[in-house]
Amino acid sequence: MNTIKELTEGLEGRILTDPYQLLHYSSDASRAVPEGLPLAVLAARSTEEVAAGVRWAARNNVHVSVRGAGTGLAGGAVAYPQGLVISLAEMDKILSIDPGNRLAEVQAGVITADIDAAAAEHGLMYAPDPASYRQSTIGGNIATNAGGLRCVKYGVTTDSVAGLEVVLADGEIIRTGSKTRKNVVGYDLTSLFVGSEGTLGIVTSAIVRLKPRPAGTAVTFRATFPTVAAAGRAVTSMMNSPVVPDVMELMDRASVEIVEKFHPTGLSTDGAAILVGQFISLTSEQDAEFAARLCEEAGATNVEQAEGDVLLEARRVSGKALDARGLRASCDVAVPIARLGDMFEALERISAEENVAIPTFAHAGDGNLHPSVVITDESAEAYAEAERILDLITDQALRLGGTISGEHGVGSLKFGSLTKQLDPASHAAHLRIKKAFDPQGILTPGRGV
Numbered sequence: 001m002n003t004i005k006e007l008t009e010g011l012e013g014r015i016l017t018d019p020y021q022l023l024h025y026s027s028d029a030s031r032a033v034p035e036g037l038p039l040a041v042l043a044a045r046s047t048e049e050v051a052a053g054v055r056w057a058a059r060n061n062v063h064v065s066v067r068g069a070g071t072g073l074a075g076g077a078v079a080y081p082q083g084l085v086i087s088l089a090e091m092d093k094i095l096s097i098d099p100g101n102r103l104a105e106v107q108a109g110v111i112t113a114d115i116d117a118a119a120a121e122h123g124l125m126y127a128p129d130p131a132s133y134r135q136s137t138i139g140g141n142i143a144t145n146a147g148g149l150r151c152v153k154y155g156v157t158t159d160s161v162a163g164l165e166v167v168l169a170d171g172e173i174i175r176t177g178s179k180t181r182k183n184v185v186g187y188d189l190t191s192l193f194v195g196s197e198g199t200l201g202i203v204t205s206a207i208v209r210l211k212p213r214p215a216g217t218a219v220t221f222r223a224t225f226p227t228v229a230a231a232g233r234a235v236t237s238m239m240n241s242p243v244v245p246d247v248m249e250l251m252d253r254a255s256v257e258i259v260e261k262f263h264p265t266g267l268s269t270d271g272a273a274i275l276v277g278q279f280i281s282l283t284s285e286q287d288a289e290f291a292a293r294l295c296e297e298a299g300a301t302n303v304e305q306a307e308g309d310v311l312l313e314a315r316r317v318s319g320k321a322l323d324a325r326g327l328r329a330s331c332d333v334a335v336p337i338a339r340l341g342d343m344f345e346a347l348e349r350i351s352a353e354e355n356v357a358i359p360t361f362a363h364a365g366d367g368n369l370h371p372s373v374v375i376t377d378e379s380a381e382a383y384a385e386a387e388r389i390l391d392l393i394t395d396q397a398l399r400l401g402g403t404i405s406g407e408h409g410v411g412s413l414k415f416g417s418l419t420k421q422l423d424p425a426s427h428a429a430h431l432r433i434k435k436a437f438d439p440q441g442i443l444t445p446g447r448g449v
């Protein structure tokens with residue numbers, strides 16, 4: 001039987017084969033380029049439809065890529081030539097909110113900000129807030145273990161996931177975790193699937209943990225530092241203090257200059273780095289004053305304070321400002337918090353040695369940096385050169401005891417660097433896990449692990 005006809009049976013209306021639609025579903029927000037169009041897209045509306053698609057792919061040995069909103073920055077959701085894209089975007093229902101137990105049950109395609117908004121009606125919040133949280137799906141956040149601005153205080157996605165429904169590579173449907181606060185039965189499969197980038201199974205729904213919405217006023221602080229090392233010291237002392245901000249972001253001089261040109265908010269371009277943070281609590285004013293003192297002790301030359309999140313504005317627009325400035329190739333690395341200053345200094349050195357601007361901003365309290373190599377033209381050579389410099393940056397993060405990805409994942413873009421971080425024995429252990437869950441190798445092959 002014709003394979004597409006076989007796929008369509010039982011999935012009428014859910015299979016897309018129009019070339020324009022195929023193209024739309026072929027890429028994500030990264031610079032990874034699809035090598036060809038997929039055979040079809042399954043725009044699933046139920047777990048059973050996902051399972052049917054996976055069973056068809058297994059029977060026909062077709063590679064499957066899994067897609068939420070396609071905002072991923074690692075090339076993980078990019079389609080395979082002649083492959084099947086399984087899109088979860090239409091599985092977008094919030095199934096229940098349980099305020100008493102502070103839990104929500106959601107389908108994988110729900111936009112993350114919508115969960116937070118639904119929780120807010122009960123005085124609760126869904127804490128992990130990637131900057132893309134108005135576009136990205138909870139399934140994509142779970143698959144990449146996404147971080148966000150609030151994660152310095154409330155933890156990353158994995159800390160908010162209590163259980164999952166997952167379609168395995170043979171179409172079997174399993175449920176992991178529980179609704180209880182404590183549960184030590186069986187292996188912690190929930191944590192295994194979080195961050196597995198679509199390589200072990202397809203998340204179709206999740207039970208997520210909600211937190212009380214913080215009460216009190218929001219107070220923001222902004223500190224200018226003469227050196228990145230001094231800013232790094234301020235971050236370390238703040239993270240070791242009893243007062244951890246709800247948000248803490250660091251921008252180096254190059255990104256400050258670009259952001260200030262794009263959207264002037266009175267940022268000082270005199271310093272080497274600017275640290276912005278926010279407290280939302282009943283004691284936020286005292287907390288922000290305490291933070292200001294720590295910044296001054298670390299060498300800040302100027303510290304401002306304001307109510308609301310006006311001082312955070314510059315950080316919020318930094319991605320857009322960098323895009324508007326021109327071509328760039330960005331990456332995502334993380335280092336132990338106390339090495340943040342060393343990493344920024346290394347970036348200054350690489351920038352000078354390679355004669356290229358590397359504006360960088362960081363989720364400072366998580367030691368997670370996003371350096372962007374500025375590219376002067378659109379040629380393949382210019383991009384290859386940028387990739388070479390990004391490799392130098394990744395190597396430097398590893399030398400400081402860091403990781404090649406803090407939150408975007410390995411996907412296809414960092415697949416080549418995986419074994420720089422994983423030693424042969426632990427890489428082999430990953431491959432054994434992959435083989436156990438996906439013996440045919442049809443789910444997101446050649447990416448992630």
Ligand SMILES: Cc1cc2nc3c(=O)[nH]c(=O)nc-3n(C[C@H](O)[C@H](O)[C@H](O)COP(=O)(O)OP(=O)(O)OC[C@H]3O[C@@H](n4cnc5c(N)ncnc54)[C@H](O)[C@@H]3O)c2cc1C
Pocket residue numbers: 028029065066067068069070071072073075076077088108129130131132135136137138139140141142143144145146147148149197198199201202203204319407408411444
């Ligand atoms: C402007 C912008 C800002 C961003 N800011 C942040 C940030 O602050 N923090 C951060 O961590 N990331 C950030 N990202 C990256 C991206 O938004 C996240 O990685 C997000 O989690 C991806 O969600 P998605 O729904 O778009 O997933 P997709 O891009 O569709 O997929 C991402 C990966 O998850 C897999 N996947 C998706 N859904 C499922 C599922 N249901 N089951 C199994 N696997 C699945 C895909 O196969 C792929 O490997 C940003 C991206 C942009 C464009």
